């Protein structure tokens with residue numbers, strides 16, 4: 001089985017999963033590694049997503065010890081990036097010893113594309129361009145992370161879907177985004193959450209994963225982004241097929257911020 005490097009527990013306010021239930025489920029699925037990547041997000045509505053790091057490390061380290069003969073438990077974070085919050089974000093990330101840091105764009109100029117208001121009063125195309133531009137701005141500003149999370153997250157949400165969504169349509173953003181990631185030795189993830197949404201596709205899409213590989217991309221993790229226990233490792237068979245079709249015969253896990261290659265069986 002493939003390790004799941006993107007999981008949310010009740011340390012994220014949008015998940016009710018008990019951390020130990022996550023571990024038990026992952027053990028039952030025979031996953032070699034799992035990484036908790038609960039949210040940390042500054043200035044999100046009412047500070048909904050500020051991670052309680054003290055209890056997070058305490059509880060997860062206890063589970064790590066308790067289950068050490070059954071599964072490797074890694075402790076990570078999904079950090080929401082925005083250039084305007086760089087001081088807080090950099091201070092937070094350098095203060096804690098995470099195994100793995102996913103950098104994600106959830107807030108784009110103060111609003112999450114999850115909300116319909118993000119798309120109102122303009123074309124879907126313009127709204128998506130603004131999102132990709134903000135990813136690029138983040139890449140030019142931040143370096144303390146391992147992979148960029150669900151790079152095309154924005155396409156899950158428009159009221160009027162982008163039916164013609166493809167790499168070429170947004171290549172003026174996607175090419176520099178992928179170049180920057182490859183050149184800086186960072187990676188991307190295949191986030192399988194999208195298969196459970198109306199787009200029925202991973203984030204990023206297969207086309208972007210393939211381009212990433214063609215452009216020299218080497219570091220890639222797989223994550224379900226499960227916010228409930230039932231979705232741990234969901235659609236990982238599809239992620240494996242995507243990896244192989246894109247030319248990867250391995251995926252990565254991160255231990256103490258170091259990428260380890262695991263061969264795909």
Ligand SMILES: [Zn+2]
Nearest residue numbers: 078104149150
């Ligand atoms: Zn996310």
Ligand SMILES: [Zn+2]
Nearest residue numbers: 006008078225
């Ligand atoms: Zn997530």
